[in-house]
Amino acid sequence: MPRSRPTSPDTSNAATAAARETYESLSFLSQYLLFHYGTRAEIAPPKGLGHGLDYMVRVVTETVGRERLPKGARALDVGCAVGRATFELARLGADATGIDLSRTFIRAADTIARRGRVAYNAVEDGEVTTPRIAKAPAGVDRSKVSFEAGNAMDLRADLGTFDVVICANLLDRLPDPAKFLRRTKQLVKPGGLLVLSSPHSWLARYTPRAKWLSGKKVAGKVVRVYDGQRRVLEPEFRPLRHFDIEFLLRDHARHFQWGVALASVWRRR
Ligand SMILES: C[S@@+](CC[C@H](N)C(=O)[O-])C[C@H]1O[C@@H](n2cnc3c(N)ncnc32)[C@H](O)[C@@H]1O
Secondary structure, three states, X not given: OOOOOOOOOOOOOHHHXXXXXXXXXXXXXXXXXXXXXXXXXXXXXXXXXXXXXXXHHHHHHOOHHHOOOOOOOEEEEEOOOOOHHHHHHHHOOOEEXXXXXXXXXXXXXXXXXXXXXXXXXXXXXXXXEEEEEEEOXXXXXXXXXXXXXXXXXXXXXXXXXXXXXXXXXXXXXOOOHHHHHHHHHHHEEEEEEEEEEEOOOOOOOOOOHHHOOOOEEEOOEEEOHHHHHHHHHOOOEEEEEXXXXXXXXXXXXXXXXXXXXXXXXXXXX
């Protein structure tokens, strides 16, 4: 059984309910299993877009992978979906925990951690699917990985502290991303790392406009992504670097989403 714990009720929050509805669906489950664990041949990227593959691996290797982690490091992957980045954090030696709102995603991630694989059907065209197996990445100690259901807006108080907190493509799905960023100040140990990566595709369905970190004007001035993060994270976090990182998400054989996330790395003072 997944180590899912009850989360505090969040019934009043329509934005969280919208995220829950989207990410509990089986079509999103198969899309994300392919995104996280699919091989190049299974994804079959359109010509010229292959460098968007392996986003979940690169978002770890190009950030945390360039820093030295202490022995016995603890890592947290918030909004982990089906867990690939969590496995990649364990590959770097950390005891890694993945947390996601979707129990459907957490169940699949937990099955991969326990059994090394999970079966699913990748959508090709309408109702036509291909049976696939998502396999735990080779060379990772699966006992270093754990998954639990949880709400980023209301993380359990006894989670403890971490040497790394990573959060990929989550901020623009939260009802109050600044509130989550403020919480990371307690989660990341002094000297530890915070990694944010997001295309910042703001949608009022998930994040009320008043809570967007960027993508709007305040007092006539455009708020840019990085400045929006900086305003919330400083002075407790020191910015290390930020860069663009591409990803390719396959909806079906003839439809892909191409994104360029902004990745940023921060050191807790
Ligand atoms: C766009 S997906 C990105 C998932 C993964 N990190 C990736 O990059 O593939 C957003 C994820 O955030 C999760 N999510 C949405 N709202 C959440 C919340 N309030 N707390 C935790 N996870 C949430 C969704 O279930 C989904 O797995």
